[in-house]
Amino acid sequence: MRVFLALFLLFGLFGCSFKDSSKSTPVRHMIKSEKLHILMRELDMVIYERQKSEIDRDAMRKRYLLTLSDTLKNLSGELDKLVDEKSQEDQAVYKKHALLLKANANDLEDLAQKYQFELLSQRLDEVKQTCKSCHQHFGVKR
Amino acid sequence: MVKRNYLALGILLGCSALFADDEIEILRKQVEELSQKIDFIEKQQKVQKGVLELVSTDTVLSIGGRIQLNGNYSSPSTSYFASKIPANSEQKSDKFSMNARDSRFWVKTRTPSEYGMIRTTLEIDFFGSTATNVSVNDHNPRLRHAYVQIGDFGFGQTNSAFNSVVAIETANYAMDDTFVRQPVVRYTHNRGDWAWDVSFEEPNAMFFKNGSASLVKGQSDTLPDLVLRGRYFDSWGEVGLAYLSRYIRYEETGSSDGKYGYGLNLSGRIKTFGLDGIRFNAHYGEGSGRYIAYNGFGAGTITSQGDIELTEIYGGHIGYRHWWSQKLRSTLAFSYIGADTSDEALTYSTNITKESYATQLNLFYNPLKTLLAGIELSDATRKFKDGRRGDAQAVNFIVRFDF
Numbered sequence: 433m434r435v436f437l438a439l440f441l442l443f444g445l446f447g448c449s450f451k452d453s454s455k456s457t458p459v460r461h462m463i464k465s466e467k468l469h470i471l472m473r474e475l476d477m478v479i480y481e482r483q484k485s486e487i488d489r490d491a492m493r494k495r496y497l498l499t500l501s502d503t504l505k506n507l508s509g510e511l512d513k514l515v516d517e518k519s520q521e522d523q524a525v526y527k528k529h530a531l532l533l534k535a536n537a538n539d540l541e542d543l544a545q546k547y548q549f550e551l552l553s554q555r556l557d558e559v560k561q562t563c564k565s566c567h568q569h570f571g572v573k574r
Numbered sequence: 575m576v577k578r579n580y581l582a583l584g585i586l587l588g589c590s591a592l593f594a595d596d597e598i599e600i601l602r603k604q605v606e607e608l609s610q611k612i613d614f615i616e617k618q619q620k621v622q623k624g625v626l627e628l629v630s631t632d633t634v635l636s637i638g639g640r641i642q643l644n645g646n647y648s649s650p651s652t653s654y655f656a657s658k659i660p661a662n663s664e665q666k667s668d669k670f671s672m673n674a675r676d677s678r679f680w681v682k683t684r685t686p687s688e689y690g691m692i693r694t695t696l697e698i699d700f701f702g703s704t705a706t707n708v709s710v711n712d713h714n715p716r717l718r719h720a721y722v723q724i725g726d727f728g729f730g731q732t733n734s735a736f737n738s739v740v741a742i743e744t745a746n747y748a749m750d751d752t753f754v755r756q757p758v759v760r761y762t763h764n765r766g767d768w769a770w771d772v773s774f775e776e777p778n779a780m781f782f783k784n785g786s787a788s789l790v791k792g793q794s795d796t797l798p799d800l801v802l803r804g805r806y807f808d809s810w811g812e813v814g815l816a817y818l819s820r821y822i823r824y825e826e827t828g829s830s831d832g833k834y835g836y837g838l839n840l841s842g843r844i845k846t847f848g849l850d851g852i853r854f855n856a857h858y859g860e861g862s863g864r865y866i867a868y869n870g871f872g873a874g875t876i877t878s879q880g881d882i883e884l885t886e887i888y889g890g891h892i893g894y895r896h897w898w899s900q901k902l903r904s905t906l907a908f909s910y911i912g913a914d915t916s917d918e919a920l921t922y923s924t925n926i927t928k929e930s931y932a933t934q935l936n937l938f939y940n941p942l943k944t945l946l947a948g949i950e951l952s953d954a955t956r957k958f959k960d961g962r963r964g965d966a967q968a969v970n971f972i973v974r975f976d977f
Contacts, residue, residue, distance in 0.1 A: 467809075473849055473900075476943055479976050482741040483753055485719045485732050486638075486682045486695040491764070495807060547684050547691055550636065 464507045465563070471500045472556060490547055497544035497552075504537035504559065511566075522570070529566040536562055632685050638977060639679035644745075645672045645971035652966050656749045656911050656930035657870030659956040659964040675700040675713050690725030695732075718755065728760045735760060735773035735801040736865050738841035738855045739814035742893035743938065745950040745970035747868070748909035749930045750889030752839050752857055754865050759798075769805040774798040779822045779835075779863060779873040781882070782919040782926070789872045794825040811851065813842030822861050822873050822882060829880030835861020835873055837887075849897045856890035863887075867911050870927055875916035883916040893934075901941060907934045915959060926959040938972075948972040 475496045478489050511530035536559045543551050566572075651669035652659050660666075680697035702714030721730035734754040742748060756776040763770040777795035803816040818837040824830065837859025845851045857866055861884035863873030874884040893907030912929035919926055936950035949971055956964040 470849055477849075479944070480743065480946065482743065483733065483737060485721065486680050486697065487693055487719075487721060487723055487728075488733065490682075490693070499809070546686075547693065548634075550634075 461507065461510055464503055464510070467503055468500065468507070468559075471496055471503065475500070475552070475556075490549065493549055493552070494544045494547065497540050501537045501541040501544065504533055504540065508533040508537065525566070525569050529562060532562045533559075633683050634685075635681065635683045637679075637681050640677060640974055640976045641674065642676045642678075642972065642974040643672060643674050644676055646670070646968060648966065648968040650966060654746045654932075654952060654954060654966065654968055655870060656867040656956065657925075657927045659930070659954060659966045661956075661958060661962040661964045663962065665964070673711075673713075678718070680719075687724070692722065692724045694722045695719050721758075723762075726762050726764070728762065729758065731755065731757050734758065734775055734865065735771045735803045736775075736816045736818045736837065736839055738839065739805055739812060740841060740843045740853050742853045742891060742907045742934075743895055743903075743905045744893070744907055744934045744936060745948060745972050746932075746934060746952045746968060748855070748891040748893075748907065748934075749932045749954065750855065750857060750867055750891055750909050750911035752841070752855055752866055753868070767807050769807070771801065771803040771805075773801040773803070775801060777820060779820070779824070779861075780869060781824060781872055781874055781876050782915065782922050783876040784878065784922050787923040787925060789869065792822070792824045792873075794823045794830070795821070796823055797821045809845075811842060811844040813840070815840050818859065818862055818865060820861065820873075822863075822884070824876055824880075824882055826880070831876075831880060831882045833861065833874070833882045833884055835859070835863070835884055837862030837865060839865075846894075849903075850895060852892065852894050854890065854892045858888045860884045860886050867930075870911070870930075871913040871915065875919040875922075877916065877918050883918070885916070886914040888912055902937070902939050904935065904937050908932070909934075920959055924958070924960055928957045928959045930954065930956045936970075944976040946972065946974040946976075 475493060478492050478496070481489060481492065484492070508530045511526050511533065536555070539555055539558070543549070543555055647668065647670045648654065649668040650660065650665035651667065652665075676699060678697060678699045680695060682693065682695040684694075685692045697717075697719040698715040699718055700713040700715055702716040706712070717731065719730070719732045721728060721732040732755065734756060735758070736752065737754065738752050741751075741753075747753075754775075756778075758773050758775045760771060760773040775798055777797060777799050779792040779795060780789040781792060783790050797820075799818060799820040801816055801818050803814060805812060805814040816837075816839045818835075818839070820835045821832060822835045823832040837857065839855065839857045839859075841853075841855040843851050843853045859866070861873045863869065863871065863885070866887050866889065871885050871887055874882045877883055889909070889911035891907060891909035893905050895903055895905045897903045908931070910929070910931040913927065915926050915928075932952060932954035934950055934952045936948055938946060938948040940946055949969065952966075952968040952970065954966050954968075956966075958964070
């Protein structure tokens with residue numbers, strides 16, 4: 433029993449979570465991008481979740497995708513805030529990608545609600561393409 | 575789709591001067607049919623590579639599964655469960671074995687309906703019966719899941735709602751594994767960050783009883799087990815609390831008894847850094863029996879007066895998974911299970927477990943998304959109620975491909 437109690441004391445000490453601490457928009461953008469990477473990786477890992485039925489796994493996928501969709505929508509909203517010091521041409525590019533990202537987010541939400549996971553790989557590729565296109569235009573390496 | 579319709583309309587308008595009304599109607603139908611065929615082909619082309627899909631008007635059927643090879647070197651030769659490790663004085667020599675029985679095959683469907691999406695799953699593995707022919711290693715299929723979910727309601731055989739909401743990623747099971755798969759009827763309210771389940775499940779109670787060295791089945795159940803579960807999901811992870819209530823009954827000629835048993839199970843996962851995370855489970859119950867540690871302790875003991883004395887069970891596990899790189903990860907886990915079985919049970923059997931605990935450490939490698947190779951070291955101890963002790967170590971190997 434002592435071992436049992438020690439175990440949960442240990443858990444209490446080490447139980448911590450990651451929180452966004454910065455208020456700056458570019459930093460928030462980076463943090464959300466990192467969150468997207470993690471969410472996508474977690475989606476890949478759902479097949480390795482033990483003791484789950486396929487129905488359970490699809491429920492997990494749905495939750496991850498709805499979170500992913502919300503994160504993309506937030507990211508899309510923040511892209512608008514990044515345009516202040518840009519040229520008009522750059523502003524147009526930003527806004528175009530913000531709209532594309534929002535459309536990607538809506539597609540993912542729709543996919544999740546309908547359990548159309550066979551389309552998942554294609555939809556995620558579209559998200560990656562939108563991010564890549566924007567990053568390439570503004571010379572961001574990631 | 576919209577562009578295509580405009581184009582078709584344009585063609586039709588352009589041609590209207592040249593054709594009679596009935597010809598225009600025929601052309602319109604042909605354009606519609608062509609448009610539908612193009613839509614279907616486009617839909618087919620969007621299907622993910624590697625997924626076999628049979629699409630009817632409404633139902634989508636998917637087929638999948640996995641091929642898994644397990645290798646195990648155990649010292650001494652033993653099953654790695656809380657109540658299976660033999661006492662040190664009774665141990666046999668080491669043993670190496672391999673099998674592919676944990677390979678699985680599943681079929682699932684989804685059909686939209688006015689009650690929400692209807693989803694079904696049917697899954698088998700090959701743990702059916704033990705191979706007796708060592709030349710060809712026959713293994714019979716075994717039903718794992720046969721379950722349908724219609725909107726928020728579900729029925730069939732699947733995992734109990736009392737199970738941990740997440741499991742640690744290990745090759746061997748945790749000593750306190752909270753896991754049952756059985757026939758259920760379930761309502762799930764799954765909205766936003768919360769999910770609630772009410773689940774009526776198959777009742778089965780097992781007991782220590784005079785005249786038997788191992789657990790015997792009661793076979794006198796009159797009510798289904800009830801599980802209530804709440805789950806919460808957030809960006810830091812998820813947590814679930816499940817409550818089990820069951821009426822445990824035993825009857826034989828001349829005597830009968832019934833008691834209410836219960837159990838509480840708290841489980842979850844907490845993200846830490848990057849993909850790393852902690853997974854945990856804590857359990858306490860009286861008469862929770864087979865829901866814990868693969869029925870290692872039973873629900874209770876039938877006393878010499880014919881009464882049921884419920885067994886108190888408590889335990890938990892905690893595991894930390896660390897990612898060394900995108901393809902390489904490890905889990906370090908510790909698990910513990912203890913029980914206060916009636917002293918009277920000792921007069922029936924000496925094979926009664928007081929507590930068991932284990933430590934596991936593994937390294938899993940994913941060269942591809944669907945290919946996994948892993949190795950795990952396990953060290954476990956079992957303490958008997960009569961004071962004896964058994965120790966065991968194991969090395970497990972896994973190679974698995976999901977399709």
